[in-house]
Amino acid sequence: MGSMIIAVLSAFFATLGFAILYNVRGKNLFIASLCGAFGWICYLVCDAFVDSTMLPYFVAGASIALYSEIAAYAFHSPATLFLTPGFIPLVPGGAVYRAMEACLQGDISGFAEGMVNTLKIGGSIVLGIILMSSLFRLIRSGIKTVKTKNAKIKRHS
């Protein structure tokens, strides 16, 4: 439990660092940093219940996308503002590094395994983000279409 809290805290501060680099300012800075911590909490919670490597990453990706879309809607800011820093802790840096290390030691099967693992993790995160973002686009365009249709009907009658 203690290590989990440390992991979430370090994810928060790492995201904060990235948010500063991208010049996010004011209250958005805190909201963006929270996005990174939130993603990692979702990963840990899902990881505790499910016996799978890909599903927790998928859930984490979907949850940061959901978080940033809701924050974007609430504060009238672009979702990128929160998604970009929040995405960073999920990047499978460890998997890439281990693959690269195996490659440097001449362990080709270890390298291939590591790269496949990286692709699995990265793919799951991206899939989660794509799913949530698409869903939000659908909702937005759906609301817009219904509104314009209603306006047209009113004008005709």
Place this chain on the structure above:
Amino acid sequence: MQSSLTQRQVLDIVSAIGYRILRFGGEANRAEDTVTRIGRAYGMNEVHVFAIATSLLITVEKDGESMTQTRRISRVSTDLDKLDKINSLSRKICSAETDFDTIMYHIREIDKGPQYSPLLGIFAYALVGGSFSVFFGGGLYEFIVGFFVGALIRFVKKGAEFLQSPPFVTNAAGAAATVSLIKICTFFFPSLNISATTIGVLMILVPGVLLTNCIRDFVATDYTAGTAKIMETLLVAVAIALGVGVSVFWR
């Protein structure tokens, strides 16, 4: 809607805004969408816009007359705060008509917007390096080493940018400096968890804006813009791997 702005002025405004969205790290789709909205709101019959990460092409059409402007985005300077402000400015001018000079004044004000001091920039690099070293399983020593190496990577990157090196070289140099500096640190901390610290500091070089914009471009079916960004991201990854490869010489 009738507008007091001439076609030429509208074109100038949408070009200035679209250019800034792409430059400050917005998605191609956001630029296209914003340009179309503003153009329509200011009385253009048709707005044709094509945006990728490096260029912007806009044609506005009114009463059978069309005008075109292009913008080339040669250097991306990610600044999400300015992106946010440009976004709210375009919302504002879409909902209430504003005259040309006021809009241009607001755009210039946004350009002058605040940025964090260089010292805080160094601190941010150090914070990322230190926090990620802990995140990937390090302890107190890893945090300290990651903190200082992260701060030094800022100087390496700024130095490379000062010499106007291509991004590929910048990233390779950053990665090479990271592994070398951590190797030096192992002389002072023999029990250092090298892999945790190295991964942690290397995370600084992750092109976050490129990655998220790439995903969002694909969601918005802007495949041309998305594919270009995938290639750029892959090139950065190869550059980092090449830099890490330097560690072969330190064994």
